[in-house]
Amino acid sequence: MKQVFLESLSLEEATKVLFDNLDARGLYCLSSEIINVTESVGRVTAVPIFARYSSPFYHSAAMDGYAVRFAETFSASEASPCLLKIGQDAVYVDTGDPMPEGFNAVVMIEDVNVITGQGEEYIEIYQPVTPYQHVRTIGEDIVATELIVPENHKIRSVDIGAMLASGHTEVSVRKRPLVSIIPTGTEIIEPDVVRNRPPNPPEIIEYNSSVLSGLVKESGAEAIRFPIVKDKLDEIKRSISMAVETSDIVLINAGSGRGSEDYTLTAIKELGEVIINGISIKPGKPLIVGFVDNKPVFGIPGYPVSAYLTFQLFVKPVIARFLGIAVEENEKIKATISRQIASPMGVDEFIRVKVGVVNERYIATPVGRGAGLLMSLVRADGIVRISAHTEALSVGTQVEVELIRQKNDIKNTIVCIGSHDNTLDILANIIKKNYPKFSLSSAHVGSMGGLIALKRGEAHFAGTHLLDEQSGEYNIPFVKRLLSDKKILLVNLAYRQQGLLVKKGNPKGIKGFKDLVRDDVIFINRQGGSGTRLLLDKHLKDLGINPYTVKGYDREEYTHMAVASAVLTGLADTGLAIYSSANALGLDFIPVANERYDLAIPVEFVDTEMIRIILKILREDEEFKMAVESLGGYDIRDMGKVIFEG
Numbered sequence: 093m094k095q096v097f098l099e100s101l102s103l104e105e106a107t108k109v110l111f112d113n114l115d116a117r118g119l120y121c122l123s124s125e126i127i128n129v130t131e132s133v134g135r136v137t138a139v140p141i142f143a144r145y146s147s148p149f150y151h152s153a154a155m156d157g158y159a160v161r162f163a164e165t166f167s168a169s170e171a172s173p174c175l176l177k178i179g180q181d182a183v184y185v186d187t188g189d190p191m192p193e194g195f196n197a198v199v200m201i202e203d204v205n206v207i208t209g210q211g212e213e214y215i216e217i218y219q220p221v222t223p224y225q226h227v228r229t230i231g232e233d234i235v236a237t238e239l240i241v242p243e244n245h246k247i248r249s250v251d252i253g254a255m256l257a258s259g260h261t262e263v264s265v266r267k268r269p270l271v272s273i274i275p276t277g278t279e280i281i282e283p284d285v286v287r288n289r290p291p292n293p294p295e296i297i298e299y300n301s302s303v304l305s306g307l308v309k310e311s312g313a314e315a316i317r318f319p320i321v322k323d324k325l326d327e328i329k330r331s332i333s334m335a336v337e338t339s340d341i342v343l344i345n346a347g348s349g350r351g352s353e354d355y356t357l358t359a360i361k362e363l364g365e366v367i368i369n370g371i372s373i374k375p376g377k378p379l380i381v382g383f384v385d386n387k388p389v390f391g392i393p394g395y396p397v398s399a400y401l402t403f404q405l406f407v408k409p410v411i412a413r414f415l416g417i418a419v420e421e422n423e424k425i426k427a428t429i430s431r432q433i434a435s436p437m438g439v440d441e442f443i444r445v446k447v448g449v450v451n452e453r454y455i456a457t458p459v460g461r462g463a464g465l466l467m468s469l470v471r472a473d474g475i476v477r478i479s480a481h482t483e484a485l486s487v488g489t490q491v492e493v494e495l496i497r498q499k500n501d502i503k504n505t506i507v508c509i510g511s512h513d514n515t516l517d518i519l520a521n522i523i524k525k526n527y528p529k530f531s532l533s534s535a536h537v538g539s540m541g542g543l544i545a546l547k548r549g550e551a552h553f554a555g556t557h558l559l560d561e562q563s564g565e566y567n568i569p570f571v572k573r574l575l576s577d578k579k580i581l582l583v584n585l586a587y588r589q590q591g592l593l594v595k596k597g598n599p600k601g602i603k604g605f606k607d608l609v610r611d612d613v614i615f616i617n618r619q620g621g622s623g624t625r626l627l628l629d630k631h632l633k634d635l636g637i638n639p640y641t642v643k644g645y646d647r648e649e650y651t652h653m654a655v656a657s658a659v660l661t662g663l664a665d666t667g668l669a670i671y672s673s674a675n676a677l678g679l680d681f682i683p684v685a686n687e688r689y690d691l692a693i694p695v696e697f698v699d700t701e702m703i704r705i706i707l708k709i710l711r712e713d714e715e716f717k718m719a720v721e722s723l724g725g726y727d728i729r730d731m732g733k734v735i736f737e738g
């Protein structure tokens with residue numbers, strides 16, 4: 093059965109519908125269970141915990157020394173010390189010892205002088221002792237009956253200590269919600285299958301259920317992963333029925349769309365009731381929510397980012413409700429957006445961003461937007477919500493970013509915006525390995541985009557390889573022109589070979605740029621403003637080729653690897669990219685130019701720890717040099733050398 097309509101609710105409407113339904117169905121906190129206090133970290137108390145005993149529960153010595161009766165020391169002074177007989181008027185105690193009966197103060201061992209006379213030992217005290225000096229009195233820490241932690245409190249290690257100290261060995265906690273996760277899809281295979289063979293089309297390695305399981309555990313619940321279910325209505329219904337019997341919440345992953353093999357909606361409808369069928373958010377639009385046997389059942393969309401977001405927005409709050417706690421919110425910061433983002437009206441869009449601190453401003457750079465791009469989440473530092481009423485965010489707009497990484501990590505992120513080069517990944521790894529406090533974030537917007545980012549103060553450095561048509565000189569003319577108001581240091585990273593990538597064996601017999609106009613040759617281009625694009629345009633111009641006679645000239649990719657991948661998968665016959673990308677994917681390479689790739693660094697940053705680390709690696713790190721050379725196609729003779737300063 094094909095279902096075409098999505099009655100999309102807004103995020104707020106959908107949230108209200110869900111929680112109203114939970115209210116109406118009487119679904120609040122789960123019941124409780126008794127567990128050992130020692131195993132209770134992370135659990136949520138179901139009752140308030142009051143101290144059974146005081147701590148300490150007897151007066152005890154707080155210091156090593158002598159227990160005394162303070163009244164006997166009133167007259168003590170330097171000139172006439174008070175003499176107390178050990179064993180009678182002074183009793184030796186160690187820290188923590190119960191105070192001997194009748195004694196009410198302790199003098200530290202370093203403040204007395206022990207003297208011997210007539211076979212007896214005495215201590216000399218030089219000043220009066222105050223009542224209960226250096227004595228931990230009963231209940232100093234915890235007084236019997238006092239509240240240790242309230243109900244609905246997430247237990248931390250220190251709480252465990254206080255519960256034990258006050259006489260509790262067991263604690264009543266909320267049951268962990270059991271969340272069943274059912275991956276669906278005829279094309280989905282268990283990850284183990286690819287241990288011994290590569291995956292074949294149309295297979296997809298199943299990973300969403302593991303991501304969701306992790307999120308479930310992080311939210312304080314327990315995950316039960318069901319076996320993969322094929323796209324068959326009966327099988328899906330059977331799994332849901334089993335799941336609702338044993339769990340509190342059910343997640344069905346994929347099949348929430350409206351394709352011919354998407355059965356989630358029908359399955360929930362036939363077993364129970366659907367309350368939400370689509371929401372106006374992106375990604376995550378096809379979310380389905382229903383109830384089967386009074387248990388919430390979520391149809392989580394198949395695309396990984398959609399799955400992640402709908403979990404965070406809808407499932408996590410339900411887990412929190414079942415646990416009786418408030419949803420833990422991530423920290424939010426204000427940041428300046430470094431790239432224009434258009435967003436459809438009427439839809440709340442969630443953009444993943446990288447965040448860095450440049451010149452004491454938070455800068456947010458969007459990463460890939462597709463709902464299928466799991467790496468956009470792996471790379472992201474935060475998420476920006478673009479409201480349904482906003483059509484576009486222009487460069488420089490202040491936005492609120494919900495952080496999904498620690499603020500401190502973000503402060504120690506070295507921000508590189510500019511041209512893409514595979515060595516930047518190696519650099520990122522060496523930085524993390526040798527200087528774990530720091531990390532490198534590189535956004536690939538092309539050489540020109542990188543220089544513009546430096547101009548706007550949005551990056552610590554930019555990778556650039558811009559060939560000036562007139563002078564034949566790399567980078568310097570562009571830095572002078574675009575960054576005339578800034579002092580810039582150009583430091584060489586490497587010389588690298590650019591060339592045409594073709595499938596192994598060069599099936600179309602491509603020899604050079606002249607072949608790009610052939611009818612049977614489809615090209616894949618790089619985005620405007622990238623150095624590679626300028627290189628192509630210069631060569632086409634020199635050869636008198638009109639770019640629009642090149643088929644595929646208007647299809648743009650953002651990285652060398654994306655070009656290589658387009659050639660490998662047959663989306664294009666050829667594209668211009670660096671040798672290492674051909675090498676990485678086993679493509680043939682027709683060299684056309686040897687270009688200089690430099691790092692443009694604003695002089696104001698040269699003395700920062702971040703840039704000192706980068707320069708040190710370029711100049712001294714043998715491991716880095718070897719790794720770059722092993723990529724192939726790089727000449728590192730000038731690596732780390734200052735090419736220009738001005």
Ligand SMILES: Nc1nc2c(c(=O)[nH]1)N[C@H]1C(S)=C(S)[C@@H](COP(=O)(O)OP(=O)(O)OC[C@H]3O[C@@H](n4cnc5c(N)ncnc54)[C@H](O)[C@@H]3O)O[C@H]1N2
Pocket residue numbers: 275276277280296297298299300301345346347348349350351354375376377378392393394395396398463464
């Ligand atoms: N004609 C339309 N097509 C689609 C629409 C639409 O409105 N009209 N919406 C798109 C959106 S938005 C989403 S999101 C997806 C929803 O897809 P489903 O929930 O039906 O999921 P599938 O199509 O079965 O799978 C999509 C995709 O997700 C990956 N996947 C699925 N399960 C797993 C898993 N367990 N582990 C890893 N990856 C998984 C896989 O790449 C699937 O290809 O529909 C769009 N289509």
Ligand code: MOO
Pocket residue numbers: 373374375376377378393395398463464
């Ligand atoms: O809305 Mo879908 O969830 O973008 O991927």
